[in-house]
Amino acid sequence: MIDQIRSGYFTEEDSAEVVTSRNSAAKDERLKQVMDSVTRHLHAVVKEVEPTQDEWMQAIKFLTETGHKCDDWRQEFILLSDVLGVSMLVDAINNRKTGGATETTVLGPFHSEDSPNMEMGSNICLDGKGEPLVVHGVVKTVDGLPIENARLDVWQANDEGFYDMQQKGIQPEFNLRGVFQTEDTGDYWFSGVKPKYYGIPDDGPVGAMLDKLGRDPNRPAHLHFIVTADGFEDITTHIFVPDDPYIHSDAVFGVKESLLADFIKVDDPARASELNVGNPFWEVTFDFTMAPKR
Amino acid sequence: MIDQIRSGYFTEEDSAEVVTSRNSAAKDERLKQVMDSVTRHLHAVVKEVEPTQDEWMQAIKFLTETGHKCDDWRQEFILLSDVLGVSMLVDAINNRKTGGATETTVLGPFHSEDSPNMEMGSNICLDGKGEPLVVHGVVKTVDGLPIENARLDVWQANDEGFYDMQQKGIQPEFNLRGVFQTEDTGDYWFSGVKPKYYGIPDDGPVGAMLDKLGRDPNRPAHLHFIVTADGFEDITTHIFVPDDPYIHSDAVFGVKESLLADFIKVDDPARASELNVGNPFWEVTFDFTMAPKR
Numbered sequence: 256m257i258d259q260i261r262s263g264y265f266t267e268e269d270s271a272e273v274v275t276s277r278n279s280a281a282k283d284e285r286l287k288q289v290m291d292s293v294t295r296h297l298h299a300v301v302k303e304v305e306p307t308q309d310e311w312m313q314a315i316k317f318l319t320e321t322g323h324k325c326d327d328w329r330q331e332f333i334l335l336s337d338v339l340g341v342s343m344l345v346d347a348i349n350n351r352k353t354g355g356a357t358e359t360t361v362l363g364p365f366h367s368e369d370s371p372n373m374e375m376g377s378n379i380c381l382d383g384k385g386e387p388l389v390v391h392g393v394v395k396t397v398d399g400l401p402i403e404n405a406r407l408d409v410w411q412a413n414d415e416g417f418y419d420m421q422q423k424g425i426q427p428e429f430n431l432r433g434v435f436q437t438e439d440t441g442d443y444w445f446s447g448v449k450p451k452y453y454g455i456p457d458d459g460p461v462g463a464m465l466d467k468l469g470r471d472p473n474r475p476a477h478l479h480f481i482v483t484a485d486g487f488e489d490i491t492t493h494i495f496v497p498d499d500p501y502i503h504s505d506a507v508f509g510v511k512e513s514l515l516a517d518f519i520k521v522d523d524p525a526r527a528s529e530l531n532v533g534n535p536f537w538e539v540t541f542d543f544t545m546a547p548k549r
Numbered sequence: 550m551i552d553q554i555r556s557g558y559f560t561e562e563d564s565a566e567v568v569t570s571r572n573s574a575a576k577d578e579r580l581k582q583v584m585d586s587v588t589r590h591l592h593a594v595v596k597e598v599e600p601t602q603d604e605w606m607q608a609i610k611f612l613t614e615t616g617h618k619c620d621d622w623r624q625e626f627i628l629l630s631d632v633l634g635v636s637m638l639v640d641a642i643n644n645r646k647t648g649g650a651t652e653t654t655v656l657g658p659f660h661s662e663d664s665p666n667m668e669m670g671s672n673i674c675l676d677g678k679g680e681p682l683v684v685h686g687v688v689k690t691v692d693g694l695p696i697e698n699a700r701l702d703v704w705q706a707n708d709e710g711f712y713d714m715q716q717k718g719i720q721p722e723f724n725l726r727g728v729f730q731t732e733d734t735g736d737y738w739f740s741g742v743k744p745k746y747y748g749i750p751d752d753g754p755v756g757a758m759l760d761k762l763g764r765d766p767n768r769p770a771h772l773h774f775i776v777t778a779d780g781f782e783d784i785t786t787h788i789f790v791p792d793d794p795y796i797h798s799d800a801v802f803g804v805k806e807s808l809l810a811d812f813i814k815v816d817d818p819a820r821a822s823e824l825n826v827g828n829p830f831w832e833v834t835f836d837f838t839m840a841p842k843r
Contacts, residue, residue, distance in 0.1 A: 280763035322616005469574035
């Protein structure tokens with residue numbers, strides 16, 4: 256093997272070692288560590304499945320098409336990472352010890368960096384479609400103290416299961432997105448729409464792959480949150496509708512028991528009018544608990 | 550674990566099993582087999598390297614940029630497969646038993662499906678640059694019988710190490726490419742240019758990765774061949790210049806001992822004139838041996 260590596264020539268037996276031996280003068284030690292692992296496992300996959308040259312070319316084409324599908328409004332590689340459970344695994348590894356904080360889940364491909372800041376209590380549903388939903392709760396420390404100036408970045412699909420960026424020209428721009436800042440009591444509240452389950456985008460290579468694998472493309476209904484506050488660990492998470500038909504078969508494996516929220520139907524015209532939503536409406540109470548920055 | 554899989558919820562411990570359990574109703578059994586292996590090894594990489602969320606996003610961006618770099622004239626994912634030794638491994642697995650046939654190596658990203666058919670003996674060097682090279686030999690069976698109507702698809706970089714598709718507008722279209730058909734003696738001959746080592750394209754994400762890994766991007770000088778004939782296994786290969794400074798450090802691991810060819814310098818004005826090349830010139834004799842179709 257040493258001779259093989261010294262000659263630089265490749266053999267099937269020592270394939271991964273021949274390749275990784277070239278990284279000995281790496282400028283970036285971490286990248287070397289990552290690529291050593293990637294190379295060993297890539298070679299192990301090839302040795303396990305023994306692809307034909309045609310199958311190898313199909314894999315090249317799949318990756319190329321996945322790249323070509325990506326633009327400012329679509330991230331097909333995040334979708335691929337999501338459906339293969341890689342995103343959830345990275346999330347799990349980075350959030351092992353929550354120390355009592357709210358659990359995290361996948362970011363997903365539909366976050367926008369440009370969501371508008373909104374007054375507390377605003378309605379993020381700009382087109383009035385669907386069943387009204389009021390969401391409220393407290394952002395607090397693991398000791399139960401309120402956190403002031405916590406930032407809640409919220410986004411959700413509409414009542415048909417589409418995000419604004421999937422329906423440009425149909426939904427208003429920045430529909431069902433908003434950024435809220437808690438007051439000194441740590442309270443937050445806003446209204447939106449009762450979310451619905453939806454199929455992940457299936458018009459790209461990832462959708463075609465799921466179909467061939469006989470996999471259900473649906474995600475159970477949820478709202479997305481990124482909660483941040485000075486001195487605390489960020490929380491990227493969802494809250495889920497617990498009686499959703501797809502709650503046990505989320506296409507991206509995002510569901511955690513602790514993220515199931517109670518969605519309660521309220522028929523109370525006086526409260527609806529006070530909250531400035533239609534009657535009847537849905538109400539969810541969900542508190543976010545933040546751990547000190549590690 | 551069974552409960553976990555039944556609930557569909559994800560845990561770090563059972564991550565790969567939760568994901569692969571979703572493929573039980575696959576329509577494409579082979580894809581299921583491939584994706585089961587890919588998923589297990591992808592999760593193993595994540596568990597070994599424990600990427601931060603930022604590093605995960607860097608990987609997403611790397612793959613996206615690699616996809617965006619691909620077009621009709623550039624195949625960055627093939628380049629990635631090449632520099633990670635995956636292409637050579639797939640080649641090795643698919644060509645274990647050559648049965649005495651000429652050994653194979655990587656296709657590389659610069660093959661064209663549209664190379665012109667040429668008269669035997671033609672010069673594929675359309676711009677007359679570099680030191681003339683005459684290549685000839687016989688295409689034969691493993692029993693030494695000549696093969697008529699074998700098709701040789703030939704391509705090479707120019708004397709500066711660039712393929713025509715890398716220098717559109719600088720090199721003539723289809724420079725240093727051609728398809729030849731053997732006559733009843735199995736003989737082939739053509740002229741081209743003495744090839745030079747070259748660095749693989751480094752203006753994309755793969756080049757940037759190699760640089761951070763401290764890897765040499767150079768490939769030793771070579772000519773590409775795809776040899777095909779009815780009833781015989783295809784041969785995708787190179788012939789290499791054996792005294793090239795990079796012969797032991799090919800960036801894509803393509804060199805095999807049996808593919809080193811003798812490049813002999815000839816100073817013989819009469820033969821040069823007969824062969825219709827300049828004097829002095831380089832001469833290579835290389836026979837291709839084909840195994841019956843499996």
